[in-house]
Amino acid sequence: MNTKYIFVTGGVVSSLGKGIISASIGKLLQARGYKVTIQKFDPYINIDPGTLNPYEHGECYVTEDGMETDLDLGHYERFTGIHTTRHNSITTGRIYKTVIDRERRGDYLGKTIQVVPHITDEIKRRMLREDEKGEDLDFVITEVGGTIGDIESAPFMEAIRQLRWQLGRNAVCVHLTYVPYLKAADELKTKPTQHSVKELQGMGIQPDILVLRTERHLDDSMRLKVASFCNVDLECVVQSEDMPSIYEVPVSMQHQGLDAAILRKIGIPVGETPAMKPWNNFLEKQRNAKREIHIGLVGKYDLQDAYKSIRESLNLAGIYNDVKAKIHFINSEEITSENVAEKLKDIAGIVVCPGFGQRGIEGKIIAAEYTRTHDIPTFGICLGMQMMVIEFARNVLGYKDANSAEMNPDTPHNVIDIMEEQKNITQMGGTMRLGAYECELVEGSRAWEAYNVQCSIKERHRHRYEFNNKYKKEYEAAGMKCVGINPAADLVEIVEIPEKKWYIGAQFHPEYSSTVLHPHPLFMDFIKTCSK
Ligand code: GLN
Numbered sequence: 001m002n003t004k005y006i007f008v009t010g011g012v013v014s015s016l017g018k019g020i021i022s023a024s025i026g027k028l029l030q031a032r033g034y035k036v037t038i039q040k041f042d043p044y045i046n047i048d049p050g051t052l053n054p055y056e057h058g059e060c061y062v063t064e065d066g067m068e069t070d071l072d073l074g075h076y077e078r079f080t081g082i083h084t085t086r087h088n089s090i091t092t093g094r095i096y097k098t099v100i101d102r103e104r105r106g107d108y109l110g111k112t113i114q115v116v117p118h119i120t121d122e123i124k125r126r127m128l129r130e131d132e133k134g135e136d137l138d139f140v141i142t143e144v145g146g147t148i149g150d151i152e153s154a155p156f157m158e159a160i161r162q163l164r165w166q167l168g169r170n171a172v173c174v175h176l177t178y179v180p181y182l183k184a185a186d187e188l189k190t191k192p193t194q195h196s197v198k199e200l201q202g203m204g205i206q207p208d209i210l211v212l213r214t215e216r217h218l219d220d221s222m223r224l225k226v227a228s229f230c231n232v233d234l235e236c237v238v239q240s241e242d243m244p245s246i247y248e249v250p251v252s253m254q255h256q257g258l259d260a261a262i263l264r265k266i267g268i269p270v271g272e273t274p275a276m277k278p279w280n281n282f283l284e285k286q287r288n289a290k291r292e293i294h295i296g297l298v299g300k301y302d303l304q305d306a307y308k309s310i311r312e313s314l315n316l317a318g319i320y321n322d323v324k325a326k327i328h329f330i331n332s333e334e335i336t337s338e339n340v341a342e343k344l345k346d347i348a349g350i351v352v353c354p355g356f357g358q359r360g361i362e363g364k365i366i367a368a369e370y371t372r373t374h375d376i377p378t379f380g381i382c383l384g385m386q387m388m389v390i391e392f393a394r395n396v397l398g399y400k401d402a403n404s405a406e407m408n409p410d411t412p413h414n415v416i417d418i419m420e421e422q423k424n425i426t427q428m429g430g431t432m433r434l435g436a437y438e439c440e441l442v443e444g445s446r447a448w449e450a451y452n453v454q455c456s457i458k459e460r461h462r463h464r465y466e467f468n469n470k471y472k473k474e475y476e477a478a479g480m481k482c483v484g485i486n487p488a489a490d491l492v493e494i495v496e497i498p499e500k501k502w503y504i505g506a507q508f509h510p511e512y513s514s515t516v517l518h519p520h521p522l523f524m525d526f527i528k529t530c531s532k
Contacts, residue, residue: 354366
């Protein structure tokens with residue numbers, strides 16, 4: 001089968017859940033046996049979100065091949081289990097950089113370089129995944145960030161318009177809009193949707209399918225109204241109501257025939273509706289997981305999306321352990337030795353979050369000391385692991401001034417130090433230790449058990465600093481063991497205190513590889529311990 005292309009755009013307002021809809025379409029097509037990938041095009045000028053503060057666009061997600069990407073790629077991977085790559089996350093910045101580099105090389109000698117056709121051609125080339133010809137995909141789903149009408153997304157819309165013309169029936173446009181409910185009038189309003197579709201039509205794009213986000217159920221007459229005002233078939237108007245969980249969305253879309261509508265538009269026989277057994281089993285477990293356990297998320301970004309993958313990994317591991325992991329954000333900037341007991345009251349376990357820079361680290365260290373001395377399960381991730389290491393140096397090894405070279409380059413006891421290959425790096429973008437690296441586990445360790453006694457694993461990284469091997473012997477003698485080692489560079493990737501119930505720090509980010517059907521073993525084991 002020739003590759004088919006699905007474009008997902010959004011209108012009216014942002015934050016409607018385009019990423020979830022794109023991931024759901026991917027899931028449903030995959031359940032029908034198709035080979036799918038999902039990619040995100042973001043209209044901002046940063047080359048990638050690696051240099052963005054999480055307050056801007058939420059967490060930075062990292063692919064196996066070491067690309068720093070938009071958090072929607074996390075949804076794509078969690079829903080479908082596919083591994084995305086650097087080709088799945090594109091920004092305006094990357095598009096322009098490619099074109100400008102080509103111009104400097106002389107590839108366009110004599111020509112005036114313009115948004116149309118040069119920028120739009122480069123967007124099209126990437127939408128068609130021309131650099132990835134060997135993939136043999138049935139469907140490429142392309143989500144465009146931002147909202148219709150934004151000045152900066154215009155070149156992406158023009159590229160979609162041209163591609164639709166060029167690809168004919170092999171392309172489908174899905175447009176996501178919002179239907180607000182006006183309380184005073186007790187009415188749902190379709191006018192914003194009509195305007196949004198008009199805007200799209202004004203750019204020469206007729207959507208094939210409309211997904212209406214709504215907080216209240218839309219009856220058939222509403223859908224009919226939208227269908228007739230927007231030139232869309234009634235069966236192609238589906239609604240996305242608020243759900244108790246984002247993982248219910250694919251099933252709701254399937255019930256409404258979203259995947260069938262896509263196939264019909266393309267001219268592929270629809271066939272039987274797949275049962276999605278494993279997915280539905282998961283949903284069943286989710287509905288039944290009622291007993292709550294309280295997990296503290298010790299971090300500095302008070303924003304839902306800042307630790308998206310960690311939150312989802314905890315949720316998923318909870319469900320598979322038949323509990324509901326209630327996550328409490330605990331702002332590390334507000335933690336003091338005086339209030340830590342109060343803040344961690346009723347908490348079954350904590351995650352010490354990743355991050356960069358000084359702000360909030362002393363609170364993380366105080367939390368790690370409290371949970372270590374009170375034997376409360378503790379999971380440190382990246383910076384979180386580094387804080388566990390520093391806490392141990394200060395309070396067990398007796399190095400009161402121990403620190404990370406990131407926070408104090410002249411610290412006398414740099415138990416966390418800059419990695420050798422990072423020392424001469426001056427550019428900030430895309431230069432950390434990124435992506436998947438091998439890690440060998442020490443037999444008999446807690447981590448090794450958690451990974452079902454596997455000896456070698458691969459996990460994704462995003463850091464510049466690391467455990468300082470100079471102190472390894474001292475740590476091990478005092479009870480903190482280095483149980484995961486990268487064999488190529490002899491880097492410590494996992495530390496643990498075996499005598500505690502669960503006190504593990506990982507230099508890597510296990511949260512990036514936890515999926516709905518395959519929750520991550522470390523999160524599974526952590527939650528299992530917390531739920532006892
Ligand atoms: N700031 C730390 C480092 O660069 C940790 C990074 C992180 O938590 N992702 O090593």
